[in-house]
Amino acid sequence: MINVIGLGPGNTDYITRLGEKLIKNSDVVIGGRRNLESIKDFEGEKIELASNLKEIVDYINNNKDKQISVIASGDPLMYGIGRYLSKNIDTNKLNIVSGISSLQYIFSKIYVDMNDLYITSSHGKVPDFDYVLSHKKVCMVTDKIIGPKEICKEIIKRNLDKTVVVGENLSYENERITIGKPEEILKVENFDMCVVVILEGGDCI
Numbered sequence: 170m171i172n173v174i175g176l177g178p179g180n181t182d183y184i185t186r187l188g189e190k191l192i193k194n195s196d197v198v199i200g201g202r203r204n205l206e207s208i209k210d211f212e213g214e215k216i217e218l219a220s221n222l223k224e225i226v227d228y229i230n231n232n233k234d235k236q237i238s239v240i241a242s243g244d245p246l247m248y249g250i251g252r253y254l255s256k257n258i259d260t261n262k263l264n265i266v267s268g269i270s271s272l273q274y275i276f277s278k279i280y281v282d283m284n285d286l287y288i289t290s291s292h293g294k295v296p297d298f299d300y301v302l303s304h305k306k307v308c309m310v311t312d313k314i315i316g317p318k319e320i321c322k323e324i325i326k327r328n329l330d331k332t333v334v335v336g337e338n339l340s341y342e343n344e345r346i347t348i349g350k351p352e353e354i355l356k357v358e359n360f361d362m363c364v365v366v367i368l369e370g371g372d373c374i
């Protein structure tokens with residue numbers, strides 16, 4: 170069985186007990202650098218996952234005798250490796266263990282429910298902002314090219330009344346949550362790894 174385990178937003182306190190147990194019992198753990206760094210106590214083989222997805226699938230298919238776990242940040246099926254693996258590995262042999270997504274985590278911090286939430290990403294693409302901003306409640310995982318400031322500029326361009334929440338380094342010691350109107354967010358010098366929540370109106374938090 171191949172496990173695909175969501176580690177939660179980053180701080181190891183958010184890993185599920187099942188995920189922890191499966192990792193401990195693995196021969197091999199495959200994951201991105203940040204994720205491998207968070208399983209310091211694991212003594213088996215570690216393989217770094219970067220843009221080598223095809224090689225990783227070949228490795229998994231050629232090592233069926235090994236207990237292999239692929240670890241992913243947040244939830245593997247929320248803009249993570251879960252989709253690719255479930256399309257490229259026999260699902261009878263795949264055990265996906267959900268984790269707490271960075272998207273879920275930010276909502277717990279701002280006391281806003283996730284009902285009717287539109288979830289999207291700016292990773293490697295230019296989002297259709299007319300469509301994205303037509304929703305009353307949006308959460309977006311971002312990359313270095315389209316982040317909080319670019320999103321705020323799109324809101325201002327359309328003269329929309331929105332409140333923006335930027336959750337950086339969530340669950341880590343340097344976590345920072347910034348809430349403001351787009352004009353205020355634009356004044357912040359720099360944002361680190363973050364998710365962005367866009368809410369309708371002014372006093373919505």
Ligand SMILES: C[S@@+](CC[C@H](N)C(=O)[O-])C[C@H]1O[C@@H](n2cnc3c(N)ncnc32)[C@H](O)[C@@H]1O
Pocket residue numbers: 178179241242243244245246247248249269270271272292309310311312336337338339340341362363364
């Ligand atoms: C490839 S996506 C993976 C999302 C992940 N599967 C999840 O459920 O959180 C990576 C993006 O998720 C967001 N992200 C993941 N962990 C984060 C954290 N601890 N703090 C802020 N944003 C985070 C950032 O937007 C980052 O660029």
